[in-house]
Amino acid sequence: MKIVGLDVGSKTIGVAVSDLLGMTAQGITTIKWDEAEVSSADEQLKQIIEEHAVGKAVIGLPKHMNGSIGERGEASMTYAEHVEKVHNIPVILWDERLTTAAAERVLLEADMSRKKRKKVIDKMAAVMILQTYLDQSK
Template sequence: MKIIGLDVGSKTIGVAVSDPLGLTAQGLTTIRWDEQDIYSADEQIKKIIDEQAIGKAVIGLPKHMNGSIGERGEASEAYAKHVEEVHGIPVVLWDERLSTAAAERVLLEADMSRQKRKKVIDKMAAVMILQSYLDQDKYKGV
């Protein structure tokens, strides 16, 4: 079963998908959306779920460093509930603290220009979120 990873922002949603075995995450795309219209990305998300045979979603949950959940975290929780209801797949909220910073660091190390980084940062953050979930899942019970 493939898993979709989503980094949900106010203007874009970074998308990553796992391989069928759930070992690796690959960046797929960045979807532009209007957070004020929670339905605005549904068509694109549905297309990916159908084409990739997705069975589960992992959505980044931004937390403050002290572990509390603020406005962005509440928005992610609302979107996770929406994805479950509209697309009919289970959703896991995954702590994404520092995922965007880690993605930025990787892209800087790759010597990518600021303009190019801006285009792929959300997709890369989705990869980081999904990969950390997959890594944790692999070692459960070890």
């Protein structure tokens, strides 16, 4: 069973998918969406779930460094409930503290321009969320 990893932002959702064995995460795409209209990404996500035969979702849960959950965390929790209900797959919320910063560092080390980084940062963060989940689930 493949697993989809999602980095949910207010304007975009980074998407990564695991291999069949659950060993590695690969970045797939970034979905543009309107957070105010929670169903605005449903069609694209449905396509990805069907195309990759996804059986589970891991959604990044942004927490403050002290472990508390703020506004972004609440939004991710709401979206996780939506995904579970609409796409009928189990969803795991995964602590994503520092994943976007780590993704940014990786892209900087790859000497990627700011413009290109902006296009792939969410997808890269989704890869990191999913990969940390896969690594700790072995």
